[in-house]
Amino acid sequence: xxxxxxxxxxxxxxxxxxxxxxxxxxxxxxxxxxxxxxxxxxxxxxxxxxxxxxxxxxxxxxxxxxxxxxxxxxxxxxxxxxxxxxxxxxxxxx
Numbered sequence: 243x244x245x246x247x248x249x250x251x252x253x254x255x256x257x258x259x260x261x262x263x264x265x266x267x268x269x270x271x272x273x274x275x276x277x278x279x280x281x282x283x284x285x286x287x288x289x290x291x292x293x294x295x296x297x298x299x300x301x302x303x304x305x306x307x308x309x310x311x312x313x314x315x316x317x318x319x320x321x322x323x324x325x326x327x328x329x330x331x332x333x334x335x336x
Contacts, residue, residue: 248282248308248309249279249282249286249291249305249309250281250284252305252306252311253276254280255308256304256305256308257298260298262297264276266297267297270293270294271290271294288302291306307323
């Protein structure tokens with residue numbers, strides 16, 4: 243199942259919603275990295291996602307879920323969360 247990851251757009255949406263600037267991430271990564279991340283030129287590691295989630299005050303999974311949403315709305319979010327719940331149940335029941 244091929245999915246398009248839009249991590250940079252998701253990160254930017256949360257950053258703006260939190261009222262943070264790219265400069266606010268100088269300690270974590272630097273403004274250049276954040277700019278490249280938001281433009282899709284960089285893809286973060288799981289460790290980097292953990293680090294970036296801290297100043298955003300969100301769980302790292304929130305960033306990942308937003309990265310895989312086709313559009314930022316409640317309906318598509320609920321559909322994706324239902325799929326993830328179902329897959330988790332299947333994997334964890336084994």
